[in-house]
Amino acid sequence: MQIRNMATLGGNLCTASPAAELAPPLMVHDAVAAIQGPNGERRQAVADFATGPRTTILGTGEILTNVRLRAPALSGSCYLRQTVRWAMDLAGVGVAAWVLTDRTGREAAVQEARVALGAVAPTAVLVPGLESLLAGAPPTTERLGAVSAAASAACEPISDTRGTAEHRRHVAGVLAARALSIAHARAAGLWPGGLAPVNGRAPAAASSGARA
Ligand SMILES: Cc1cc2nc3c(=O)[nH]c(=O)nc-3n(C[C@H](O)[C@H](O)[C@H](O)COP(=O)(O)OP(=O)(O)OC[C@H]3O[C@@H](n4cnc5c(N)ncnc54)[C@H](O)[C@@H]3O)c2cc1C
Known part of the structure; x- marks a missing residue:
């Protein structure tokens, strides 16, 4: 029985599983994450987002709000x-x-x-x-x-x-x-x-x- 058929990109990154499948594709596209917190917004390369199994750079009160990636012609x-x-x-x-x-x-x-x-x-x-x-x-x-x-x-x-x-x-x-x-x-x-x-x-x- 299928118990999960939907998830978010943000949830996949924030879970920070070593096997999270959106991290490698975003990293090769040079993706940058926007992080919103009590002190405003900051941006960080997705390549540096996870710091270890199930840990990220997110501080207290911070959430991931969007991810931008690079996909030029050719x-x-x-x-x-x-x-x-x-x-x-x-x-x-x-x-x-x-x-x-x-x-x-x-x-x-x-x-x-x-x-x-x-x-x-x-x-x-x-x-x-x-x-x-x-x-x-x-x-x-x-x-x-x-x-x-x-x-x-x-x-x-x-x-x-x-x-x-x-x-x-x-x-x-x-x-x-x-x-x-x-x-x-x-x-x-x-x-x-x-x-x-x-x-x-x-x-x-x-x-x-x-x-x-
Ligand atoms: C049956 C099953 C199969 C799965 N198969 C795969 C698979 O094939 N490949 C794969 O990569 N993963 C897989 N997963 C893992 C799952 O895809 C990820 O855990 C999922 O992507 C999480 O997304 P979500 O939106 O449900 O996040 P949630 O479960 O809602 O959140 C995960 C964590 O991240 C935090 N969080 C979520 N969004 C944000 C945000 N924007 N900012 C800050 N914190 C946030 C939440 O507070 C929570 O702590 C599977 C999981 C299950 C249960």
């Missing part, structure tokens, strides 16, 4: 998750990627790129060092391999019922390369639309795995 993004069950479960690993290209088409070079990981550390994390791996060229297989390695290295996972630390680290690397590739295709106008394929199958037919 940019594309993708979120993929690995989960044991499709419904009623958090992600075992969640990966968001965002790419800004210099033009459309197959030769579109990466200008900026970000990947954020969820459920693999006490808070969602941005993978460091991607600009030097990707900027100035399309994401070739070799470059995507380097993205995978960087994503796995950025993980500090635990082992629990949703997966072992080793499995999470591996899956984060695989999904990072896949999400980055799809984000690039979307930015470059090469993605036909709709959900990403899941292990080669149409998403609607799949019962587990990763999806956009």
